[in-house]
Amino acid sequence: MTAPRVRLVTVTPGTDVTALCYQSAEPARATLVLAHGSGADQRHRVMVALARGVAGHGVDVVTFNFVYTEQRRRSPDRGPALEQAWSAVVDAIAADVPAPHRLVIGGKSMGGRIASMVLADPPASPAWARVSGLVLLGYPLHPPGKPEQLRTAHLSAIRVPILLVHGTRDAFGGREEIEPVFQALPTRVDCQFIDRGDHSFAVPKSTVLTEATVLASISERVANWILG
Numbered sequence: 001m002t003a004p005r006v007r008l009v010t011v012t013p014g015t016d017v018t019a020l021c022y023q024s025a026e027p028a029r030a031t032l033v034l035a036h037g038s039g040a041d042q043r044h045r046v047m048v049a050l051a052r053g054v055a056g057h058g059v060d061v062v063t064f065n066f067v068y069t070e071q072r073r074r075s076p077d078r079g080p081a082l083e084q085a086w087s088a089v090v091d092a093i094a095a096d097v098p099a100p101h102r103l104v105i106g107g108k109s110m111g112g113r114i115a116s117m118v119l120a121d122p123p124a125s126p127a128w129a130r131v132s133g134l135v136l137l138g139y140p141l142h143p144p145g146k147p148e149q150l151r152t153a154h155l156s157a158i159r160v161p162i163l164l165v166h167g168t169r170d171a172f173g174g175r176e177e178i179e180p181v182f183q184a185l186p187t188r189v190d191c192q193f194i195d196r197g198d199h200s201f202a203v204p205k206s207t208v209l210t211e212a213t214v215l216a217s218i219s220e221r222v223a224n225w226i227l228g
Helices: 046-056 079-094 110-120 177-182 210-226
Strands: 005-010 013-022 030-035 060-064 101-110 130-137 160-167 189-194
Touching: 005 079, 013 046, 013 079, 030 046, 030 079, 030 110, 030 210, 046 101, 046 189, 046 210, 060 110, 060 130, 079 101, 101 110, 101 177, 101 210, 110 130, 130 210, 160 177, 177 189, 189 210
Parallel strands: 030 060, 030 101, 101 130, 130 160, 160 189
Antiparallel strands: 005 013, 013 060
């Protein structure tokens, strides 16, 4: 696969973030905009593997940095700033996506959580009206060891279909915690649980599964869900 195309997106006047555009080798019918988690930027190996994997199955993929990672700061910005970045990126990318194409957003951990928060109360723009699905890759249901601090209040306001991919031993919420929450939502939710996977989908060596194998399976599932 060729190297992704690099483009800049203006979040606020004077503040740009980098987006990487992974083009499918075959004519695509959909575009997925994917955000990174709190601890690494869009060039982390898991993000790159997922983007390339999904693009390999007929879906164009765009990843991007939040402002804090673009500026090489360690601590994530506050929610409104993260949401503002999401709004700017979707507005910019949607302008390049042909109208018949499906537009789906999502992300790894925090990136997906912020996407879900924007979708719960989306901006009044034509771009956001086109978003037709949400992909959550390891949803951080609560901070590790703090199950009482649930991040669920906004979820019932989401109206687009959701694909949740989640490790069964995720410290941010195991299967027994997260499945009832998402299955109770008023929208369609499809779940794929990675057996013994952690928050980054790593599985014990005893399973004989490699990171590449697990991420390839997830990529195929995401692409098939988007195109299905």
